[in-house]
Amino acid sequence: MKKVYLYKGFERFWHWTQSLLIFFLMLTGFEIHGTYQLVGYENAVRWHDNAGWAYLILIVFTIFWHVTTGEWRQYVPTMTNMKAQMNYYLIGIFNNAPHPTGKRLLSKLNPIQRLTYFALNILIIPVMLLSGFLYLYFNYPIQGIEINSLMPIAYIHTVGAYVLITFVIIHLYLITTGRTLTSNLIAMITGWEEMDEHEAEEAVQDVIDNASQYVKPVNGDKKKKKAKKDKTD
Template sequence: MTRTVVMFTGLERLWHWSQALLIILLLMTGFEVHGSYSLLGFGTAATLHVLAALALIVVWIFAIFWHLATGEWRQYRPTTRGLAAVVRFYLYGMFRGESHPFNPRPKRKHNPLQAASYLLFGVVISPLLWITGLLYLGIDLWSAPADLPLAPIALIHVAAAYGAALFLLVHGYMITTGRTPTAHLKTMITGREEIEEASQREQQPERG
């Protein structure tokens, strides 16, 4: 038996999608600034990059406040419980038509692998980009911090950006691994998801 719940509130979805658009814009313009390709022209790319970064910082400040105020930060607490089963599902069970071993519910929306990758993105990749990005901006605009060489800052920023690109690529693919290829996307747009009653799920015989 299933029921439909609101998995993501309007605020969460607004946060997610504004962040998604800004990150895609940042990656596109950022790698043009890096010289990987020529699309908009360096000046336009650099300007958009800085404006998008500042907008993203604002979004993040609100998001951090929201996570702390609501306690939602707990969604990303890492755990190894059930991790092996999730990995096994993506590598094996999924092809056999098994159902996902993790049963999401509003109190714990992300499976252990998902939570770990979001945590990695949130506390390693993003802060690296934030810090080096602000230094990158500050060194030239305000000569501050003084005498800090640009090269290591820029290279850490680029390395973290590759990390973000990798995250986005895998994240984008994982969207298609729901019950149907568009199920996760629909959830992220509408906020609603059909979940199984936890009591029922435990009674199901294991397939295999």
């Protein structure tokens, strides 16, 4: 067995901060809807709004990090191994079948995860933020935007919340489907993923292949190699 440093520091910070903010937004959001009473309606609204702003700030920094590091490529959808991955989640996972998509430094997500996170990052989360801020600032004068009723915005925001809750439940379940019950959780805390030797070699191979394009012999070395070859011939 070997350990591969799969998840970078900011990646883990972003993941756990986002998790806490989403959980807090859910908690205060349900209180705003009157599901229960913990801190009172006014406090829940104020804290929900502040958490929304904090989440927006986190997203801005996260987008910057993804763009500058090239990590955004991890979320580009692909159909490669899609059928095998679906079969694994529907059948194989319950029969202890091997995972069809290995984790790599430059490709950490399987095709279903890529599609899911792409939809979340491009559609669900932006809609949640936009509807939330429209609800918050509906009475501010914005040229060209007239909001006659808050009900459609509230419905969209609520539906988005339930989509996020569904994702969180599935995500929590899939955390337990790693090599051991807690291996995926530990990897996201420490950054180090446990793999067997073959998986570890495959995980870093893309990086090695990528790095090789930045290394080439100087002219003197080329001539020496050619002379050595001619001498051998």
